[in-house]
Amino acid sequence: MTARLRKYDYRKGVQSKMKFIEGSVTASKGFTASGLHCGMRKNRAKKDLALIFASCRCDAAAIYTQNKVKGAPILVTREHIADGKAQAFLCNSGNANTCNADGVEKANAMCACVSKELGIPEEDIVIASTGVIGQPIYVEPVVSAAPALVKLLSKDGSGDAVDAIMTTDTHRKEAAAEFEINGRTCRVGGIAKGSGMINPNMATMLCFITTDADIASECLHKALKTAADETFNMVCVDGDTSTNDMAAVLASGLAGNDRITGEGGALDAFTSALTAVMRKLARGIARDGEGATKLIECVVSGAADKTSAKAVAKAVISSNLFKAAMFGSDANWGRVLCAVGYADANVDISKVDVAFESIAGRVDVCRGGMGVEFSENDASSVLMRSEIKVLVSLGGGAFGATAWGCDLTYDYVKINGDYRT
Amino acid sequence: MTARLRKYDYRKGVQSKMKFIEGSVTASKGFTASGLHCGMRKNRAKKDLALIFASCRCDAAAIYTQNKVKGAPILVTREHIADGKAQAFLCNSGNANTCNADGVEKANAMCACVSKELGIPEEDIVIASTGVIGQPIYVEPVVSAAPALVKLLSKDGSGDAVDAIMTTDTHRKEAAAEFEINGRTCRVGGIAKGSGMINPNMATMLCFITTDADIASECLHKALKTAADETFNMVCVDGDTSTNDMAAVLASGLAGNDRITGEGGALDAFTSALTAVMRKLARGIARDGEGATKLIECVVSGAADKTSAKAVAKAVISSNLFKAAMFGSDANWGRVLCAVGYADANVDISKVDVAFESIAGRVDVCRGGMGVEFSENDASSVLMRSEIKVLVSLGGGAFGATAWGCDLTYDYVKINGDYRT
Numbered sequence: 001m002t003a004r005l006r007k008y009d010y011r012k013g014v015q016s017k018m019k020f021i022e023g024s025v026t027a028s029k030g031f032t033a034s035g036l037h038c039g040m041r042k043n044r045a046k047k048d049l050a051l052i053f054a055s056c057r058c059d060a061a062a063i064y065t066q067n068k069v070k071g072a073p074i075l076v077t078r079e080h081i082a083d084g085k086a087q088a089f090l091c092n093s094g095n096a097n098t099c100n101a102d103g104v105e106k107a108n109a110m111c112a113c114v115s116k117e118l119g120i121p122e123e124d125i126v127i128a129s130t131g132v133i134g135q136p137i138y139v140e141p142v143v144s145a146a147p148a149l150v151k152l153l154s155k156d157g158s159g160d161a162v163d164a165i166m167t168t169d170t171h172r173k174e175a176a177a178e179f180e181i182n183g184r185t186c187r188v189g190g191i192a193k194g195s196g197m198i199n200p201n202m203a204t205m206l207c208f209i210t211t212d213a214d215i216a217s218e219c220l221h222k223a224l225k226t227a228a229d230e231t232f233n234m235v236c237v238d239g240d241t242s243t244n245d246m247a248a249v250l251a252s253g254l255a256g257n258d259r260i261t262g263e264g265g266a267l268d269a270f271t272s273a274l275t276a277v278m279r280k281l282a283r284g285i286a287r288d289g290e291g292a293t294k295l296i297e298c299v300v301s302g303a304a305d306k307t308s309a310k311a312v313a314k315a316v317i318s319s320n321l322f323k324a325a326m327f328g329s330d331a332n333w334g335r336v337l338c339a340v341g342y343a344d345a346n347v348d349i350s351k352v353d354v355a356f357e358s359i360a361g362r363v364d365v366c367r368g369g370m371g372v373e374f375s376e377n378d379a380s381s382v383l384m385r386s387e388i389k390v391l392v393s394l395g396g397g398a399f400g401a402t403a404w405g406c407d408l409t410y411d412y413v414k415i416n417g418d419y420r421t
Numbered sequence: 422m423t424a425r426l427r428k429y430d431y432r433k434g435v436q437s438k439m440k441f442i443e444g445s446v447t448a449s450k451g452f453t454a455s456g457l458h459c460g461m462r463k464n465r466a467k468k469d470l471a472l473i474f475a476s477c478r479c480d481a482a483a484i485y486t487q488n489k490v491k492g493a494p495i496l497v498t499r500e501h502i503a504d505g506k507a508q509a510f511l512c513n514s515g516n517a518n519t520c521n522a523d524g525v526e527k528a529n530a531m532c533a534c535v536s537k538e539l540g541i542p543e544e545d546i547v548i549a550s551t552g553v554i555g556q557p558i559y560v561e562p563v564v565s566a567a568p569a570l571v572k573l574l575s576k577d578g579s580g581d582a583v584d585a586i587m588t589t590d591t592h593r594k595e596a597a598a599e600f601e602i603n604g605r606t607c608r609v610g611g612i613a614k615g616s617g618m619i620n621p622n623m624a625t626m627l628c629f630i631t632t633d634a635d636i637a638s639e640c641l642h643k644a645l646k647t648a649a650d651e652t653f654n655m656v657c658v659d660g661d662t663s664t665n666d667m668a669a670v671l672a673s674g675l676a677g678n679d680r681i682t683g684e685g686g687a688l689d690a691f692t693s694a695l696t697a698v699m700r701k702l703a704r705g706i707a708r709d710g711e712g713a714t715k716l717i718e719c720v721v722s723g724a725a726d727k728t729s730a731k732a733v734a735k736a737v738i739s740s741n742l743f744k745a746a747m748f749g750s751d752a753n754w755g756r757v758l759c760a761v762g763y764a765d766a767n768v769d770i771s772k773v774d775v776a777f778e779s780i781a782g783r784v785d786v787c788r789g790g791m792g793v794e795f796s797e798n799d800a801s802s803v804l805m806r807s808e809i810k811v812l813v814s815l816g817g818g819a820f821g822a823t824a825w826g827c828d829l830t831y832d833y834v835k836i837n838g839d840y841r842t
Contacts, residue, residue, distance in 0.1 A: 067762040068762040068763070068768060068770050069758050069759060069761070070762075099758060099790060099791050132755060134787065134792035240741060240760070240763070243762060319660070320833075324833070324834050330838065334519070334664075341664060342489070370522045371555035371556070413829055413831050416741070416742055416746060416829075417745050
């Protein structure tokens with residue numbers, strides 16, 4: 001426990017003026033939200049339809065799953081957002097509307113009935129669905145519920161909205177932050193869902209973000225992509241990249257800042273705040289991974305390049321064997337090294353140090369690719385906690401990355417052995 | 422349940438004159454084997470040291486893990502086999518001799534004491550180790566046991582040898598076949614171990630093969646590589662590529678066939694027989710995956726190219742969500758399609774058909790990328806069996822591939838939550 005790994009500053013780049021605030025998607029000026037049970041799910045106690053609405057037409061951007069199988073809502077949203085504008089998020093849980101022959105038609109019908117109630121064009125709705133793949137979807141529940149859904153829209157409705165998009169999630173994922181651009185206070189806030197089928201690639205699980213910053217849709221898209229690469233794309237629950245992943249953002253412009261239309265300090269400040277909000281949501285998703293009892297954070301430092309740093313962090317966090325060891329609070333660092341070794345990364349194994357850390361302390365377990373003596377009792381008490389860091393120093397450069405995952409438990413198997421039936 | 426997928430002939434290329442026979446590594450002329458408990462493991466009831474010996478110096482070939490972390494025995498074996506010759510396999514279980522500062526020295530010491538007893542140069546020993554990574558290894562048990570190990574060598578010793586290389590394995594993996602080259606009967610036989618940390622890449626778990634065919638080491642290497650690509654490299658238990666994977670083959674030449682020194686029918690016949698033996702061992706490893714209750718075989722047909730066929734088969738078999746669904750006998754074909762969609766493959770999703778098959782029958786669940794109606798009861802009875810085929814037809818070409826895996830169960834988590842401590 002002598003040599004200390006260099007601490008990777010995961011907040012690097014975040015402007016000091018940024019601070020987290022209460023709330024989520026309705027924290028930004030101009031946004032209201034609602035959520036209710038419409039009947040997409042049998043369980044009447046579970047909300048299954050969410051709406052987030054802006055008081056004005058917004059600049060909009062979205063990123064999507066890289067899976068070749070894409071849910072019908074993604075195809076529809078891609079068209080609706082092609083002009084860089086949108087005004088509402090509509091999302092159901094209980095059915096993914098994926099691999100259905102009439103999926104696009106049904107997604108359009110859902111947009112149509114809600115847009116009519118809102119009094120906006122249906123092309124200004126970003127639609128998303130989550131749930132079982134390949135089950136016929138019925139729009140009648142949405143048609144019936146549309147008036148109530150719109151009537152319920154309020155500043156206090158974000159809790160209902162996040163409840164409505166959850167599937168096997170056990171906790172809400174919400175975050176909001178305040179930051180400054182040209183002396184003007186801006187806000188960014190979001191909600192997310194995701195617990196299983198989590199291995200985002202390029203896009204993410206479902207995540208809806210709002211901001212009142214005034215920012216052009218191309219800049220918004222760039223910021224979203226940058227933030228996702230550092231946050232959602234560094235989360236893995238089970239290695240399965242979903243067919244319905246989507247992260248989307250609406251910018252109302254009501255903060256009154258000078259409109260962001262290109263590179264510069266303002267875009268950097270916005271991207272930093274967006275990244276901070278998305279990081280909080282991403283950690284929430286990892287912590288709430290199906291069956292998870294622990295949040296595992298792998299902090300890689302000393303990498304020769306950014307790609308290697310990310311590949312190593314992601315490999316460690318994704319290893320079933322390592323995840324099972326974490327469930328058992330077993331300091332089986334050989335499995336960490338094994339994952340480092342098979343990661344598609346530029347690594348000199350003879351320079352790799354590994355340590356485990358939690359609020360109970362820190363234990364160094366491997367130095368220069370070889371085991372070091374450590375107390376199993378100390379290691380156990382570090383690993384018994386609900387938030388564990390595995391620190392991997394590659395000793396080969398100045399790049400770092402952080403990835404988030406969870407342990408692999410009996411409950412993951414239980415949840416997924418009979419999810420559908 | 423009307424349209425039938427074209428059946429992929431997984432025996433394609435296997436010569437009709439080949440047949441499986443009793444036995445394993447000692448089925449080939451000139452080989453004896455032994456296994457005993459030397460003390461590498463605490464449990465005295467578990468054998469932990471194996472020896473397979475040829476009566477003459479053999480042509481030899483081996484392939485190894487692609488993990489950048491490599492066990493010390495792999496480094497030593499690579500040197501020993503550089504001249505294409507070897508005469509014995511030596512393997513311990515209970516300790517992987519990996520990430521130990523003195524690992525190479527210890528592996529050399531193990532070879533030295535056994536070679537002395539055998540009366541052969543220590544450079545003619547292929548050494549392998551399997552067990553926990555990063556634990557100091559002691560050679561004293563091997564030194565003490567070497568005389569007994571050599572004395573026990575016999576034609577009947579292959580069972581003891583395979584028992585000694587097993588770790589979390591619950592069943593022996595053994596296979597042997599007879600085939601003809603130029604009218605001469607030749608034999609090839611092997612043993613393998615592997616249950617967890619199974620996602621071979623290029624190489625494999627531990628597998629020791631013998632043959633009495635007369636074949637030059639370059640040809641032997643080529644045949645081994647070809648066979649591994651179709652067998653061990655198509656197995657996945659948990660996606661973790663081990664640090665100690667090795668498949669090695671010794672050819673005594675005692676069958677008396679014309680020596681194989683290049684391309685042609687004789688090399689093809691040898692490769693086919695080797696592939697058949699290794700396929701049987703590979704299936705055995707998948708079936709005996711840690712905690713597994715079912716062998717899952719994914720048969721892909723209609724692929725545009727071989728690489729795509731393999732990528733799809735491997736992605737399906739590796740999906741944690743699909744594996745958990747198989748444990749629960751849940752015909753959740755959306756997870757199959759999801760894995761097809763994220764496989765790094767050339768696939769047109771709108772042409773994909775999926776069916777489940779076992780001795781209880783067959784159920785078509787997806788056609789043209791969309792769900793078809795099926796009886797959940799029929800599906801359940803198909804999936805309740807211990808051997809399940811998932812048939813994926815890509816409808817885009819003439820290439821196929823088969824991959825083997827197992828279900829994901831509570832016991833996988835249990836075994837790996839406290840493997841080390």
